Amino acid sequence: MILIYTHKVTPRVRYIFKHIFTRILQVEIDFTGKVEEFVAYNGPKFSYTNVALGKEFFVKSNDLLFQQGIKDVEVHMQEWDGIPCFFSTVEASEIPFDIFAASFYLVSRYEEYLPHIKDQHGRFSAAQSIAYQHGFLEKPLVDIWAYKFLEVLKFKFPDFEHKTRSYQYISTIDVDNAFAYKHKSFVRTLGGFLKDVSQLKIFTIWDRFAVLFNLKKDPFDTFQKAIELKKTYKVRTIFFFLIGDYTTFDTNVSASKAKFKLLIKDMVDYARVGLHPSYYTMNDVSLLKKEKERLEAITNMPIHRSRQHYLRVSLPETYQQLIDLEITEDYSMGYASHVGFRASTCTPFYFYDLDFEIQTPLKIFPFALMDTTLNDYMKLTPKQSLGKIRDLKNEVKRVNGTFITLFHNESLSNYLRWRGWNRVYNSMLKIVREEQ
Structure with missing residues (x-):
């Protein structure tokens, strides 16, 4: 001591x-x-x-x-x-x-x-x-x-003795769009089809038809693949499901769809599940409460984990709302535009509320990188992305910290803007498990 x-x-x-x-x-x-x-x-x-x-x-x-x-x-x-x-x-x-x-x-x-x-x-x-x-x-x-x-x-103090913690890894997957084409409403399906026609997207039109008539699997339905990789590499995996009502920024399948509910129930059996509060919940506690209760009704268990959609966090209000709703773990601490450590630590920490000058029960799990940051913001190729992932993992490993990554089920699809990315998640899991 x-x-x-x-x-x-x-x-x-x-x-x-x-x-x-x-x-x-x-x-x-x-x-x-x-x-x-x-x-x-x-x-x-x-x-x-x-x-x-x-x-x-x-x-x-x-x-x-x-x-x-x-x-x-x-x-x-x-x-x-x-x-x-x-x-x-x-x-x-x-x-x-x-x-x-x-x-x-x-x-x-x-x-x-x-x-x-x-x-x-x-x-x-x-x-x-x-x-x-x-x-x-x-x-x-x-x-x-x-x-x-x-x-x-x-x-x-040369005689001072102490324990050393061990490096850990957590894979988190956000489900903004569980399916690319399936289980959408008739209006949304028709709108998507007309948009593809107006933009002459021949391959997308064919894919849409093929998926809707069960000739092909929905490209974003990568959940079985994620679970198999979880088992292969023995990684702790958390799925965050967006189940808010449809808006410009929230475009997932309706939470009332039986197939979507079944998917969430399936994931509960194989991995941890958390809430992905929709875009407008940042300043609306009643909307946040409604979505938490909706997910709890589907899973039949209390929901304690959360990550804000679009990483929309306003301090301290967003975190105060999560605490009020008995969320105990938040995974939103990171930037959309840049990889790295927003709080300059790779150790999960409790949120300190500067408004009330207290340590709160909300534990923050800071992530180091996101797939869309690498692909959309930094414009890195899959090979360059793996190099960046390795660099960040090595930084965390040097201090025996917790390395947390954020991927989407879409980026495992190798489809549209994720073409060429089909092996990135798999390769990343190999990298993070090296010498562990």
């Missing part, structure tokens, strides 16, 4: 120390505000305060963890042995920056509470983040800092 002296144990202090020591480093810690207790303790210890008590291991504290509410925070980047960092400290400090305040700034998503311009879908964009602006978006910086800090601690 490590004993930490600090002049005030605030909720922010307790939260970020627990994330770094307990979750990332698997190290037990305790706090004290009594100097005499700290001095008398013979085990590994350090002080986190304004001025060192004596010649002990000392980290100079920034004011951020002792404040309340949101203030305009100045971030000036520097380096720690070639690693980007900020919130510099005094010379007496064992490390040149306040790792705890900087980690809290990134993990709490402090910058998303500050004034910013939202993108066309009302989201905080990657380009406005300090991670993107300073070139560390593709690194789990908080985890890297934590392991480097552990090295410094072990140099000071």
Whole structure:
């Protein structure tokens, strides 16, 4: 155990120390505000305060963890042995920056509470983040800092023993369109056919007919393939089903269709299932509640996992709504336009609500990449995409973190814009399981 002296144990202090020591480093810690207790303790210890008590291991504290509410925070980047960092400290400090305040700034998503311009879908964009602006978006910086800090601690306390966590992988699959052509309403089917005719899409017209008359399998029906790969590579897999009513942005099969309900029930038998709240649920808790109850009625079990459609998250409101509806796991923490680590960590963490200054029961599982980011935004070929996947996996593996990917059932289809991608998911599972 490590004993930490600090002049005030605030909720922010307790939260970020627990994330770094307990979750990332698997190290037990305790706090004290009594100097005499700290001095008398013979085990590994350090002080986190304004001025060192004596010649002990000392980290100079920034004011951020002792404040309340949101203030305009100045971030000036520097380096720690070639690693980007900020919130510099005094010379007496064992490390040149306040790792705890900087980690809290990134993990709490402090910058998303500050004034910013939202993108066309009302989201905080990657380009406005300090991670993107300073070139560390593709690194789990908080985890890297934590392991480097552990090295410094072990140099000071050579006899210190600790456990090491193991690298993990989670595959998540969003089901925005369970089927390309089947089980759609007559109006939607006719509209799709007329659109194909007007655009002279001969092959698509044939495919549509062939699928509707059972001459071919629906191209987006890749669920059996996903389950077989799950079994082959023994990966934890979660399917997130969009079951909202039809809108411009929500175009899945109607949740009232028997075949769609049967598909969801089937997936429950083989994998974990979560809710994919529709586009307009970001600011509409009644709509979110309706969709959660709809999915629970189909699965006959409580739904605790969720990922926002279009990754539409507005902090803290969206997460507060999920908490109110007893969702305990959210998988929306990532960007649509860029791969990498939105919260600069590859360790699942609890959402800290800066409005109420509390750690909430909502656990955030940050994903590192999405298929549509690689294909549509970055315009990478399947081969280039696998190279990027390998790079990100290696970053996570170096810190024994949790590597989470986001694919869609459509991208396993090798159909239309996913032509050439039929083996990417399979190859990715090989990559993520290497040396595991």
